[in-house]
Amino acid sequence: MSTNKRSSTLSEIAKIAEVSVMTASRALNNQPGVSEEKRAEILRIAEDMGYVANRVAQRLSGGKSRVIGVIAQLHTLYTSDLVLGIGSALRSSKYEMLVYSLSDTDSQPPQAIVSLLRQFVDGIIVILPFQSDYLISLSDADLPIVTIDEGSHDNFPKIVADNYQGARLAIQHLADLGHRRIGFISGNNQLASARDRERAFRDMQAQLGLDDDPELVVNGNFLQQGGFNAAKELLKLPVRPTAIFAANDISAAGAMSAIRDGGLTVPEDISLVGFDDVAVASQIYPALTTVKQPSAQMARAAVNTIVAMIAGIEPATAVIMLPTELVVRDSSRPMGEVVEMPFSKGSRKKSTTTVA
Amino acid sequence: MSTNKRSSTLSEIAKIAEVSVMTASRALNNQPGVSEEKRAEILRIAEDMGYVANRVAQRLSGGKSRVIGVIAQLHTLYTSDLVLGIGSALRSSKYEMLVYSLSDTDSQPPQAIVSLLRQFVDGIIVILPFQSDYLISLSDADLPIVTIDEGSHDNFPKIVADNYQGARLAIQHLADLGHRRIGFISGNNQLASARDRERAFRDMQAQLGLDDDPELVVNGNFLQQGGFNAAKELLKLPVRPTAIFAANDISAAGAMSAIRDGGLTVPEDISLVGFDDVAVASQIYPALTTVKQPSAQMARAAVNTIVAMIAGIEPATAVIMLPTELVVRDSSRPMGEVVEMPFSKGSRKKSTTTVA
DNA sequence: ATGAATAACGTTAGCGTTAACGTTATTTTG
DNA sequence: CAAAATAACGTTAACGCTAACGTTATTCAT
Incomplete structure (x- = not known):
């Protein structure tokens, strides 16, 4: 309810609830070892104080941050589409997404951001269509990684379109x-x-x-x-x-x-x-x-895969290939055929006499 | 040189250098209290082991993460341009950027991401052109915030185009x-x-x-x-x-x-x-x-402002307004004038007959 | 020469959280 | 009914780092 100035900590809540921090943690994380009454009370107090778990601390403490990193070049429309898709696919999960936008001149992300991401996120979705050496530096990490459109040799699950x-x-x-x-x-x-x-x-x-x-x-x-x-x-x-x-x-x-x-x-x-x-x-x-x-499906597939991997489930197949589909609009037409333009009224564009 | 499996920690380096963690920290952070020889040696060892500071720990320890958060709707081209601009403006600084992409249906970012960002980043640049209530919930945070194109009443520095x-x-x-x-x-x-x-x-x-x-x-x-x-x-x-x-x-x-x-x-x-x-x-x-x-300039201004604010320098003006500029191309032409199409070679720009 | 200032370190504590044990009551079992 | 199992907690330590003090040697002024 009340949006507190400084976000409160677990220990504050524990103090109010008159339990130990650990009990509060357990209650909030839905883990056993807390009676239902206490759990309910702790939850109520937390809600009341607008408590939000500190992901930084959670992560440092060996836990998960519930954040998924996305590395992409935002410059191209197609990539943006994918990122947006990932975002909306993630919205139904309990994960958040943070995007690192690679400069168009960089072909690989700076080492700094890779380790930054590695430190903070639970998994990474890479949308770089490069044969990227830097991925190798990620490969030995314990961090789940899923790749979209990445063509090269690698050991991560890969989502591609046909x-x-x-x-x-x-x-x-x-x-x-x-x-x-x-x-x-x-x-x-x-x-x-x-x-x-x-x-x-x-x-x-x-x-x-x-x-x-x-x-x-x-x-x-x-x-x-x-x-x-x-x-x-x-x-x-x-x-x-x-x-x-x-x-x-x-x-x-x-x-x-x-x-x-x-x-x-x-x-x-x-x-x-x-x-x-x-x-x-x-x-x-x-x-x-x-x-x-099928960018929406690709995004969804990537999200599903990474979430599964975070949960410890290795993907069944290394490559998920999604079908593409022809969409016929107005820029293609039978050769030599003269059709009226699909205009509302009668607009005459030059009718073509096709050259051999 | 050698890219280690698991990134090494400060204490590992300290152990090898036969100094305390604190001395290693000081050396790496360029702070006084370390002799030049030790500093050099520590730096060498760190380099050698491919040490990268853990931003999560740095941040939790009350320090800075050297990460700037950007909240934006990536859907529109103009916004993407700005984000890209921020990215490149940041590249010359020692900060990294992480983007949170707001869904186009959300008018405000979920509370979760706001506090996530607040926990992890040193400052936030908001590119939402909304009169967004959620900004208010940010306003009492100690976190520096700069706004681009935000129209409403608020207490953050604002970068706008004229x-x-x-x-x-x-x-x-x-x-x-x-x-x-x-x-x-x-x-x-x-x-x-x-x-x-x-x-x-x-x-x-x-x-x-x-x-x-x-x-x-x-x-x-x-x-x-x-x-x-x-x-x-x-x-x-x-x-x-x-x-x-x-x-x-x-x-x-x-x-x-x-x-x-x-x-x-x-x-x-x-x-x-x-x-x-x-x-x-x-x-x-x-x-x-x-x-x-002037999206590049706006991005640069936003970055400069937020970096200054992180350093504790409050911006001189609450609003930085950057000038816009007319770019005349081929889609406008003097009324009634019949000009040849500006094809391949001689595209003459319209000579304007100014009307009172 | 002697106290004071300084440089170069080391120690302790703490950020907010969770894992891994303890501890204490309560219940279950043979 | 004693021993064992369980539930419901609490304590301690640790994640990796830095701020804030301590400590020790060295230099400086008087």
Whole structure:
């Protein structure tokens, strides 16, 4: 009820309840060894005084802090989505989340923060898609660690999306629409996800007999600007692709700008498909066809796994792979087909005469 | 050098150095009372054993944890920008940052996290633009708190951008371009920033004698979808506005989609100006004219202030207001003027015919 | 030379909590 | 009914660190 100035301590409560600190501790932690009446009274007093256990002391005393650390680069939308997801998945548990935001220039977190986290939290969820050496320095810790999207060799449970399958879906979709000359804007190949998506692209090229000039693959590094530049390159080709698959939504957005900047239109002149399904994908115009990463499920899986590990239960599988899903919106269209724009009234955009 | 399994403790180091724990502590904390030779040796040993001070213990022992807590809603781009800015501003200091991400449904952080933070960190930077009651519960703490963008009554130092002036600049810009019928997509009026921007709009309407039909103001709630809907409303007006000022970039982006969806073009048919200058503002097409929030400076100011407060120095002013700045890009254009699209090469910036 | 100041340490205690034993009544069991 | 088991507590120590005193030698002023 009353929000006290300084948060009260266990011993204060114990004093008022006229019991030892230990009894108070037991009562509050729901442990045996306290009669029901005393427990009730202690709980009442604690409530009354607005007692909150000091996690710092709890942790130092060898206990748990009930805090889960998240290491992430907040810069990319997709990562933010995941962090948010973890937060809401955690909200139904008794854990809190504290995020360490890695600078975009750092490829690995400073040693300091790693040990800080190690000291304070009960478990760490790492969302760095790097092959990160520093993880090795964590591996010998007793601290549970779960990794999301981490591609490399390691000994932690790993939550990943099925990037390969997702990319295949995207290409299949474009092929189904009649596109045979598809450009690919690749991602940061340091990341396993980028490599998987590119591998899928090349496999599908072969499998479906698509055009496979090497110039059809341009790196966009998962960045807006990278996507812009890459698309510019693709548009400069002697024979222009009729569709572009970008390895993530951000570079797809960049590509869209580049296409417009070149006087062409999506999807009339060029179909465009992204990957991730970040929030803006549905919000840009035209809404982006993309492959949806199951970020909410991934977050939930990560949370479940780490909570289990904290409880001492080792995860059944080292890798949990979640399926991806194609989301068809307005940026992809059958080749050569002239459809009216999905406008409310009658707005005429240039109808495309597709160039061979 | 050697990365030890379990991080070593002070007493281990002291034992090896054959000194007391206290001497080791003094040496490592750069405090007097240790001879230079011993200090050097202790430092060497500590380095050698990969010693890292246990912040949890430091903090519990009444010391500082050298950690700054940040409470923010990571959902909005602008907030993320600020958090990132705080992170990089902190990187040059000896503090680390831990972020608590508030759920978008919560308007206030759970009591638990507040006390958790209070227990562990040396200071808190709050980036909630709410009039948040919970801040009051913090106010009696001994913990330094700095607020960014918080509009309400409170007793903490506050870092804000000059929203009023910024919005005036935006309107003035549109007026200079000849627009006299300007629609306004307002923000979430719970936020002081939104109120300031709307006030500026109305003041300028009066001051410049612009059209001031009440229908020219539609709420967009700072959201993409809200901006979309609001713009739809504005376009439905019997006499359409020739320019739209959105209270933030996100709703401007929504408005842009709506305008396109209505078969019109930015900036040919409608000039559009946003607010914030989040990263995507320059990345959407056409690049958005907007008012730049000095988020990097704000972050730096917040960090400097909190660090000073932790050191016991009360800030000189309760409110630090940083100037905003108009960034003219491609989404605004003189009324009625027909300019070629600013494609690849020669994008000429509009020459302004200033109207009284 | 002698008391006082100083430098360089060491000791004790405590931050708030819990684990691991003690202790004391009360109940159960053979 | 005595011995053993149990329940309901209390005590002690420890987590890793630092603040606040002590202690000892060395230097300094008079």
